[in-house]
Amino acid sequence: MLELIIVGAGPAGITAGVYAARKRMDFLVISGDIGGQTAWSGDVENYTGYQFVTGPELAAKFEEHMRRYRIDVREGELVRELSRSQDAVTLTTDKARYEARTAIIASGKRSRELGVPGEKEFKNKGLTYCATCDGPLFSGKDVAVIGGGNSALDATLQLMNIARRVHVINAASALTGDAVMREKAEAAGNVAILNGSSVTQVYGEKMVQGLEISRGGKKERLAVQGIFVEIGLIPNSEFAQGVARNEYGEIKVNSRNETSMEGVFAAGDVTDVPEKQIIIAAGEGSKAALSAFRYLAQHKF
Amino acid sequence: MEKKVRIYSTPTCPYCIRAKQFLKDNNVVFEDVDVSSDDQAAEEMIAKSGQMGVPVIAVDDEIIVGFDKERIVRALGI
Missing domain, CATH: 3.50.50.60 (FAD/NAD(P)-binding domain)
Structure with missing residues (x-):
């Protein structure tokens, strides 16, 4: 034995x-x-x-x-x-x-999953849990990172050098990751941080075309080609x-x-x-x- | 005849590194296509596999998504 x-x-x-x-x-x-x-x-x-x-x-x-x-x-x-x-x-x-x-x-x-409609259908079709692996495929595109902790910031720091624009969708009222990373993300010209917002749906046809978010009780659509889920x-x-x-x-x-x-x-x-x-x-x-x-x-x- | 093997990968993806190492260990000759620096190849990979995750391994016309060791072994007969 x-x-x-x-x-x-x-x-x-x-x-x-x-x-x-x-x-x-x-x-x-x-x-x-x-x-x-x-x-x-x-x-x-x-x-x-x-x-x-x-x-x-x-x-x-x-x-x-x-x-x-x-x-x-x-x-x-x-x-x-x-x-x-x-x-x-x-x-x-x-x-x-x-x-x-x-x-x-x-x-x-x-990785924890979002648990919203569209997540399973669009997995690997624009939605991913690995920025390190799949990030390079989104060069020049608009993407969203979901989360506000260290892994979300890690993904954001990688993607801001690749993608055209990075939207950070954070459910909490402020980012919670390390200060060093937070400062880098906040200083970048192509990163938009949306605090207090949560994802309600992922939409698209063959590939991801965007997501629906809820912010201050209002729903809005955000057109992105890539979604990086980093919610713990x-x-x-x-x-x-x-x-x-x-x-x-x-x-x-x-x-x-x-x-x-x-x-x-x-x-x-x-x-x-x-x-x-x-x-x-x-x-x-x-x-x-x-x-x-x-x-x-x-x-x- | 030898099968033509192409691997669509990015330099940073761990499963791409493992898949390439696996092919090397088995003496499989393959073409490595870096989709992070070649937009046309990226489009080709997405069209062929219907998805955006790497690696994608093409053995002749058979498309294998991910480092699926068993399917690679079957496709190559190794």
């Missing part, structure tokens, strides 16, 4: 993998993607050691570091269920079933039904990254750790791996 299974390969999962490999643990990594949200991020200026690095570059560095060790990575596999028997954790994916003594859940978060994230924790989670669906962990389920640890954005940052996720991943290692040493299976 495996000693450990790591679910997820973002900063937390990859760092856990590097630590587990160095402890010579017998383990594998199961993940839908590699790099997690870092791979979708724009500029990263707060990961110590890198004064400036892009998200995809940093994700590539993480992966390169992980590949230095012969780690068995099952990419593109999705975990559906996690359960525990007397002395093992069982993980069922869309492809197979695995058993291990311990597990680390580092499955991160995914939800944890990928649905498969861990038996593990205690908080009101947001985040997995509860203590300072040793232990969850409510014996032998199951969790790290990074999927947990209730305060602050979601790449560097924090990486640190939490290392702690989780060391805790799993210690757990195995204490239980002589």
Whole structure:
């Protein structure tokens, strides 16, 4: 039986993998993607050691570091269920079933959807959740960014150099992201910030043609060719039904990254750790791996 | 005969990078089309795939949207 299974390969999962490999643990990594949200991020200026690095570059560095060790990575596999028997954790994916003594859940978060008419129909037809990936296709076009936090500002800063005009549709009365980013967005000549407005509908024919917004009780239409949804994230924790989670669906962990389920640890954005940052996720991943290692040493299976 | 493979991509999209790496690892010769710097290619990609997400991989006339490893494997017989 495996000693450990790591679910997820973002900063937390990859760092856990590097630590587990160095402890010579017998383990594998199961993940839908590699790099997690870092791979979708724009500029990263707060990961110590890198004064400036892009998200995809940093994700590539993480992966390169992980590949230095012969780690068995099952990419593109999705975990559906996690359960525990007397002395093992069982993980069922869309492809197979695995058993291990311990597990680390580092499955991160995914984009929250708007939940308005037209969103599903126009996904990838002008509406996207990844400015880093799809932004370059909108050069010279008018676009809207939905949201007012750091990810919305990150998207805005990328798009203002590509698109003709960027409308920021923010439900709150002011932007909430970091001051440094806010100032850059506000200083740009082609960024219009619409506070106190929310999206009620996405319209178009084959591709997006615009959106309908509600502002001060009034509905208006805004013609745009691109819509970038950046309204926050939800944890990928649905498969861990038996593990205690908080009101947001985040997995509860203590300072040793232990969850409510014996032998199951969790790290990074999927947990209730305060602050979601790449560097924090990486640190939490290392702690989780060391805790799993210690757990195995204490239980002589 | 060898199938003609084109990948429509942007330099920053993680799945484009992974898809290209996957093709390279399998010794597949392909043409990389950067749709962020080539408007005509972007239009072509949108017309062929009916959508704007990258990557789009064309194996002869078969259009694969996204880094769909299983479909790429089937289309190329690798």
